[in-house]
Amino acid sequence: MSRRFSSSSRIFAIAGNTFTDLVRQRVFLFLLIFSLMVIGCSALLAKFSFQEEFQMLKDVALGAMSLFLSFFAILASAMLLPRDLEDRTIFTILSKPVPRHEYLMGKLLGVLTMLLLSTLIMGGLFLTVLVLREQSVLLETRNSFVGSQQELASALAEVRKSAFNWNLIPAMVILFAKASLIASLTLMISTFATSGIFAILTSVSAYFIGHLQETAREYWLGGVTVHWWSRLFSALLALVFPDLQAFNLSDDIVAGKGLPLDVFWQTIALGGVYTILYYLVACFLFQKREL
Amino acid sequence: MMRCVNPLRVLFAILFLGIAGSLILPWQIELQHLDRSAHFRSATLDLGLRERVGQAAFIAALSGFRAPVAALLWISAHAAWEKTEWGKMDALFESVTTLQPRVLLYWDIAAWHMAWNARASALQDLTQPSEVLRERSAGHYVALGRNFLERGIKNNPDQYLLYESLGRLAGTRESDHGAAADAYAKAASLTNAPAYLKRLAAYESSLTPGREREAYERLLSLYHEGAQQRVPTLVTRLHEFEQKLGIPKDQWVNDSVSSYPFYPLKAPK
Structure with a gap:
């Protein structure tokens, strides 16, 4: 019997199914918590100066998005x-002529679609609240300002500088790249995990280790005199796990630092390479797994 | 129950990841250097911070949530301010600035709270009967404020704002007009610095004994920059120095305060 669908159609069918399944599980209810957090935070922070308010709003919103x-x-x-x-x-899927790597690819794409949609919704909500607050502060400044037109323009420019800046967009793209990497890493872990709980716990551990990878790497390559096994352990951590600190640029971006284009693209590329790498290992592990 | 993957296959996978990791490693190191040279990832999370913020906050900071932890600590510092707990505020500011060393606002406001608010509170502290001790305590807070600004500048040497604040602190809180002039001059030389910083540097020079000639030259140079710099204070001080330094009358600037373009102010509502 000839295959009815092309390879990409099968992948997209599984991806669509995975996405629908995740939506049915009401994962997007989390977004409600996010929106309450951002709006609540915005209201709570109104008693601070506008610079403090915008700084903390951005810190909390991007932190919550990352989390x-x-x-x-x-x-x-x-x-x-x-x-x-x-x-x-x-069993129903794999008993059909669906290669296992296509099955995994479909699953991963389904999760990535969900992550992309979540990033867009959270990002959109955050930017809407930020811009609304900015407009409100601009209006207050215009109405209450006493001084020359030049001074008013300078005050308004100061408000605009503290609120929205275009660097927030790449910051959110980097958060998505980090989440994609984590999804791929978790998928790889789940291919050899004996239960869902095990996969979650191991992935959470990998998440923390990933944030300490930079420290392990510096410990390994720093020339510190330590036991050989300690060095070997650091080397193993540094080589197997991704450097997740490389994706934590939003902390500095909200401080108003411009993100150089080469840093942005290299970070995205690093995320992409790790996502593909963990997917390939997941395929290798899943290929011969007994079900 | 789920069956396990062949352990040998897992071992091969780890080996493969190790080899791939060793190929990616130079790139990661290069990216880290690139980040640092662009002033990203510069926060140092050490054991001192862990002791100050507690284990939970420290783990959160390590896990990529430095900014939200800093924001929460900043809110705590604000609550401490409302209760005038200056020592607690200082400790919280230390933590916040360690977590977010590139946020100018945190350094600036921390310095302002210490050198202005805590100082004023110390001077009015009637539980301390000795005037000398009150002055000493006030001086201690001013020094803390200066320390925040100096460390902030060390972390953000390319930003004018903290130099400006340092100039203000030196001029108004320490009466060290020479240091204030230098700080304002440095601030004025940095990118995006507003034009008034040059004037502030000149004014502070004019208040520094022994730097009269330098002050005069700064004021004159600003005067020649054009109408935007010819504000009443500048013109008045320039005339003072022309007389004080015995500048020949034919070299005096031909100006008066009234020539300054007057911007009508909006009446307060």
């Missing part, structure tokens, strides 16, 4: 294979 996206990425990816095994849907 929610990482959370989504781990939970959604860790439960994909265990749930399919539990529901036995995996």
